[in-house]
Amino acid sequence: SQKIEQNSEALNIQEGKTATLTCNYTNYSPAYLQWYRQDPGRGPVFLLLIRENEKEKRKERLKVTFDTTLKQSLFHITASQPADSATYLCAPAYDYKLSFGAGTTVTVRA
Amino acid sequence: EAQVTQNPRYLITVTGKKLTVTCSQNMNHEYMSWYRQDPGLGLRQIYYSMNVEVTDKGDVPEGYKVSRKEKRNFPLILESPSPNQTSLYFCASSTGGGVAFFGQGTRLTVV
Numbered sequence: 001s002q003k004i005e006q007n008s009e010a011l012n013i014q015e016g017k018t019a020t021l022t023c024n025y026t027n028y029s030p031a032y033l034q035w036y037r038q039d040p041g042r043g044p045v046f047l048l049l050i051r052e053n054e055k056e057k058r059k060e061r062l063k064v065t066f067d068t069t070l071k072q073s074l075f076h077i078t079a080s081q082p083a084d085s086a087t088y089l090c091a092p093a094y095d096y097k098l099s100f101g102a103g104t105t106v107t108v109r110a
Numbered sequence: 111e112a113q114v115t116q117n118p119r120y121l122i123t124v125t126g127k128k129l130t131v132t133c134s135q136n137m138n139h140e141y142m143s144w145y146r147q148d149p150g151l152g153l154r155q156i157y158y159s160m161n162v163e164v165t166d167k168g169d170v171p172e173g174y175k176v177s178r179k180e181k182r183n184f185p186l187i188l189e190s191p192s193p194n195q196t197s198l199y200f201c202a203s204s205t206g207g208g209v210a211f212f213g214q215g216t217r218l219t220v221v
Contacts, residue, residue, distance in 0.1 A: 043212030102152035
């Protein structure tokens with residue numbers, strides 16, 4: 001079965017710095033990959049989607065890259081703010097089914 | 111407003127007492143699914159449905175049942191809950207292969 005690994009469970013960074021999160025998957029490449037944000041006790045909220053033929057996608061201070069050779073996606077939060085503190089989930093899609101990584105918790109210190 | 115609504119939000123029950131968690135979406139999505147989330151394990155899919163009367167097992171279906179009689183509703187049924195089903199449950203809906211919209215979550219405790 002597909003295995004999805006997200007980098008260390010927690011990432012602590014200073015406000016204004018860039019947070020970089022890693023998502024690695026095994027086996028075959030997904031048709032596309034999504035990133036979600038989850039706040040404690042709440043449902044995940046969609047942030048970005050990147051397709052297998054796209055190298056990079058941006059949305060405001062967020063950037064996602066997708067490297068099918070490395071089987072890896074990187075998620076960047078630039079100019080981070082305390083409000084960005086949350087857990088970020090990587091979700092590759094296979095045959096219309098999303099599989100989720102365990103998530104990386106980001107804490108941005110003021 | 112586009113939304114997925116789950117009920118109840120919190121539930122404490124005893125082992126063996128059947129329960130149902132309801133899920134309803136107003137976006138006319140074909141695809142609906144149920145997940146459970148446990149610390150360190152992330153979101154694991156329990157069951158999914160690609161349309162009315164079409165359901166299939168996800169990664170952790172044991173101890174759960176679902177039905178999809180109407181497009182908007184996808185209830186999760188625990189016929190005989192056990193303590194290892196204590197978890198945070200999420201319902202989600204999407205167009206096939208599209209962005210998933212999640213409900214608010216149901217925190218279930220089985221004692």
